[in-house]
Amino acid sequence: MPILTIKAKIHSDPKTEAVLKDAMLCATKVYNGLLWHLRKEYEEKGKVKVSRKNLNLILKELPRTRGYYSMSVQLTRDEVIQAYKSFFELRKKGLTKHHAPGFRRKTALSPLKYVQSGFKVQGNKVTLSLGTSRQDGVKSVSFRISHRPHVQYERIRQLSIIYDKISGQLEARLMVEVKTSKNEGSGRVAIDLGETILMACVFDDGTVSLYSGRKIKSIRRYWQKVRANLKQRSRRWFQIAHKERKQVDHLLHIATTHLISECLKKGVKEIAIGDLNGIRENIDYGDSVNQRLHGWPYRKIINMIKYKGELAGMEVRDHIDERNTSRTCHSCGQILVSNRKHRGLYLCSCGWNAHADVNGALNIFEKAFKVSPMKRSSGRVARPVTMSYHLGWHGVTEPNYSASLYAS
Template structure:
């Protein structure tokens, strides 16, 4: 069964929320305590022993380890191990200097994680165990949750209690098994993700849909200007940041839901997305544009597509190498950055002319499936249909100046 992560709002009385926050604070103290002892060991011996046996020995010396569920304590221990493993891997791979895992700041509330045990979900009621060693004697707490409607799941596999620093609220993350719909068909599609064009979708029959990201850009710009006049991390600043987050997520949900519905209607069973791994490390377009691209929600967009696709029986993969897909001519294969003229226009000397994001999505399709979505046809890509998404509605229009692109040279 497909696994889907549900984000849920926690509804509890002040006393329960206080207990949960204290347990989350204990998780932070345990994480920092493990790091402190490892650093001390390194200073004394020149080595760092991150074996479970050594970390379990340290845990016995940390009084806060009794402040929350024992299995969750072990997951905190494993977080420290993974942090050090990543540090060692980077240090071995790169000649540049890398810093060891750092302490979590004072007052930080770490997630409480439960896997398979220590929690019970009955409808909208959740009960989590806090262990038997807390000083206040509280062994478990119960609260109610609410999440988006329309999701029916068979079983809850994992549960995390997190603190959203933007809204100042405690939330729950449930990893659930869902019963997926049957696969809608065997056709395929490819997506090129971007900023101005949020998604460029190329279907196997040569149809192309462009989802505009301009309204998301305008929403982000507006709220960034509002925040600029406020004191950072103040109550009002956090309220504004939370409102921006909700509006952006609403637009992302509208775009991804429409795309998945189109895939179901067209009988698409698999969607390929260009891999975004390392995109934030590999871009350098100047300070201003870098800031915009680093803040763009690529991962959130991909995650939405994956879980909505899973519910619809569609496989969504994001493992396609995206290098040079935006500057490679889909007709002749020539890689030339200067072919991207202006405002998304791609023109090659071979005669190929297309909207640049359309060209990129066609290249991703060809690289993912080793076949072109328009080969064997009349050699033409359908005129792209542009969807403009808004907070309350979305409209569809065909660009007046967009001409059908030809593949007569193939």
């Protein structure tokens, strides 16, 4: 079953909220306490043993472990272990600029995590266990939650209580299992992600859909200029960043929802997406372009396509090797950087010309589904009929002229 995370607003009285915040503060104290003992161990012995057994011994010495649920304490312990594992992996790769995990602020409210036990959800009412050893004698708290309507799920696997710094409110995150729809289709589609062209989607019926990313680019450019005049990481700076993120996420949801609806109309069963892992580490186009590409939310787009596709009964693969797909001619197979004349044109000496992102998406389709190029009677690759879509605040629109773009 696909797993989704549902954001929910918490409605509680001041006393309940105070107890929750105290428990979250205890989680911060436990996290910092574990780090302090590990650092002390390193100073004394020259090495540190990051294991559950060793950290469990340390937990017995920390008084704040009694301030919240015992299983949640163990999840805080696992956060420390994961932080050190990530640090060790980076150090093995020679990335010495990364430092060992640092302390959280004393006033920080760390997430309260519950996995499978310690919580109960009945309708919109949530009850959390806080253990039996709190000094104030509170063993559990109850509150109401509200989330977007029409969300149906089978089982809650994990529940987290977090503090949103922007809104200054507590929120709940429910990781739930959902039922997938039955999909009897057999179609396939390959997707090439980009910045100006957000998604170039090649379907096996010979059509291509292009989703413009210009709206998202303009939003990000505008808010970046606004933030440039603010004090770095100030409260107002974070508020602007939060607003930008919400606007971008809204448009990404519109685009990916429209894509999945088009896939359902065409009977798509399999979706292939180019693998973009490491792209941020392998690019250097100057400060201005690097800033744009490093903020490009490609992983968010992929995650949206994955969970929406899985809900519709589609298989989504996002590890298709993208190496040279933008440089390779889809017709003759020649690999030449200069064939990509400019942002939107791929032109090869063999006579093949197409939108550059369409050319890349066609090559991803071949790699993903192990198919040979579709041939014309003349021996040249057929040009697909391309539909271009523009994003707006209320949906996806199709310009009147787009139906004939790159039509053969």
